[in-house]
């Protein structure tokens with residue numbers, strides 16, 4: 083057991099040393115740990131391997147046949163194969179997309195700054211002809227990425243400042259953000275952590291994990307650990323098991339959550355073995371990163387169903403992105419789709435002012451307008467909290483349309499989703515300031 087642990091830890095270490103060159107995920111060798119052992123030879127038909135039972139939507143299957151003709155369905159459904167065959171260069175991507183000049187030039191430049199990578203599966207969801215298709219814009223770089231705007235920064239949330247040890251952000255009193263890897267299977271061009279994601283040195287090695295675990299162990303106020311990255315679900319099963327076991331062994335850690343985009347970009351990762359592993363570490367919660375309803379394919383829905391069936395409460399996080407999902411109809415479709423997958427929309431983020439993100443950022447007025455378009459108009463569970471993660475490290479601050487209009491005498495004046503006015507009596511113990519003065523009262527959530 084100890085030997086095995088050493089082996090993966092070593093593979094993890096070697097990855098952390100030359101991530102920029104090899105860019106391999108910290109995982110066990112291909113084919114291992116992903117599925118059940120090969121079925122024994124028998125005369126009657128063998129039980130299909132779990133990977134073969136994974137769905138393959140029609141569009142994706144046509145893409146596989148066209149661009150990966152020698153690749154079998156079970157290879158395609160093996161997450162290791164997906165990771166190893168990611169499309170990362172202009173040459174690779176131009177095989178499957180008609181790249182614009184802008185995209186081509188950006189791909190040639192981005193390798194040094196924030197690399198590009200798209201799993202073959204996610205590439206199958208991209209529109210080959212239209213560079214403005216939402217999913218394509220979210221993962222294929224354009225030259226606007228290299229244009230800095232005032233107020234932008236590489237670490238706008240000041241995460242490095244709040245890190246007592248590298249890879250651990252302790253901003254709120256009772257919870258920490260544990261950045262366990264700098265690796266993602268697919269890189270979102272608007273990533274808040276592009277400073278540490280996909281780069282050499284951005285990857286947490288075992289030594290760094292030990293320091294973070296020691297800090298959590300020594301800090302009894304930490305009752306909630308959020309494992310993020312990078313994408314934690316790109317770690318091998320062994321690595322995840324090790325991490326979860328270590329966290330679980332800390333008495334004051336009441337619950338653990340994992341933030342991941344894997345169900346959207348690498349749904350094949352959600353294997354039977356993975357969910358069996360995860361369910362051993364309850365209470366475990368998950369926040370799934372989804373951007374657009376087009377991501378809710380049969381594959382992604384199956385991934386969510388497996389996680390939900392394992393008893394993991396699922397929330398979603400979405401970044402509000404100009405021209406990608408910045409209208410109420412698109413987000414409503416996404417949120418309705420997520421509820422059907424048993425995923426509760428958790429946060430809608432105003433896009434962080436990360437360097438070169440101006441082309442993705444909307445106004446706050448737009449975000450508030452979208453929130454107005456949701457609340458009351460659809461299921462309350464489909465309405466996330468709209469937040470700005472305050473630049474400089476103030477944490478998440480919720481924003482709400484002004485439903486509380488102010489005080490009139492002891493009444494609170496409210497307006498509903500249809501813009502009709504209502505009063506709530508006795509909201510204040512003493513008469514409020516004269517109506518001519520703007521009332522200072524604002525209701526948070």
Ligand SMILES: *Cc1c(COP(=O)(O)O)cnc(C)c1O
Nearest residue numbers: 251252253254257258259308478
């Ligand atoms: C988002 C975040 C958390 C978790 O916040 P919740 O509102 O509890 O989901 C914790 N720490 C940091 C640094 C974060 O950015």
Ligand code: SF4
Nearest residue numbers: 266269270273312343
């Ligand atoms: S999945 Fe998350 S960490 Fe990875 S590139 Fe996208 S936003 Fe960044």
